[in-house]
Amino acid sequence: MIEFHKIDDTNPALAHSPMVRALEKTFAYMAEHGGIGLTPSKAFKRVFVHWAAREFDWPDHTEEDLFAVNKVLNEIDFGPLMDLHDVLIALKIGRHYKGQFKLTKAGQGLVGHAGGIFGIVTPFYLFEVNHARFSRFDDEPILGNWDVFLNVLNVETEDGATGADLRQVLFGEPDPTGGFDNVLSSLHIQVLRPLCWTGLLHMDRAKGFRSTEQSVFTKTPLWPAALRLETDCMVNGVPRQ
Structure with a gap:
């Protein structure tokens, strides 16, 4: 059973969460502008998407990263923002109203409460969102269950582990003939990246074609603050002191 512990709003570990940081900035934007403008298809308007790209400074989705491949940005060009929009609607933290995205009463109650944002959004985002929509095939099933993933990662990423290490521990060695490793790709998109x-987790990204394989994943201080897992008694195979 995966157990999340309540985190105090002032806990400095929350600074490690791009999602919490982005939502706090989004709430502040909405307070200043009265909401977020929507396109006819109910996506966020470009003016907000451009603002978010600059202000969120999302890892691997910075303003520089995004504009390197797009002259203008629509919501669909900024994957993390799409996820946030969908999650806020699904959790009824926000709603569409007369061409604007507005906070609900429940959403307004989260303003200024970073720990509350994390506690509500994180379990839903990890366990309920279809992360495979960013895979090559959006109907790809998750490769296992979150209880196994989190307990294995709890031990393996204590001192850092590469994507290749984690792939080997969870699923064995890839096909030695080489080529695209769909298993590692799915592991990254559906588990490690969320x-x-x-x-x-923090990803120390390596460059190049095999970046996921060579990148190092390490638990942030938010991991032990938030999670209670069966493998907490283990660090690299020995009892935790």
């Missing part, structure tokens, strides 16, 4: 976006 954990990084919520702030539980």
Whole structure:
């Protein structure tokens, strides 16, 4: 059973969460502007998407990263923002109203409460969102269950582990003939990246074609603050002191 502990709003570990940081900035934007403008298809308007790209400074989705491949940005060009929009609607933290995105009463109650934002959004985002929509095939199933993933990662990423290490521990060695490793790709998109976006893991990204394989994943201080897992008694295979 995966257990999340309540985190105090002033806990400095929350600074490791790109998602919490982005939502706090979004709430502040809405307070200043009275809401977020929507396109006819109910996506966020470009003026907000451009603002978010600059202000969120999202890992691997910075303003520089995004504009390197797009002259203008629509919501669909900024994957993390799409996720946030969908999650806020699904959790009824925000709603569409007369061409604007507005906070609900429940959403207004989260303003200024970073720990509350993390506690509500993170479990839903990790366990309920279809992360496979960013895969090559959006109907790809999750490769296992979150209880196994989190307990294994709890031990393996204590001192840092590469994507290749984690792939080997969870699924064995890849096909030695080489080529695209769909298993590693799915592991990254459906498990490792969501954990990084919520702030539980940090990814020290390597460059090049095999970046996921060579990148190092390490638990942030938010991990032990938020999670209670069966493998907490283990660090690299020995009892935790």
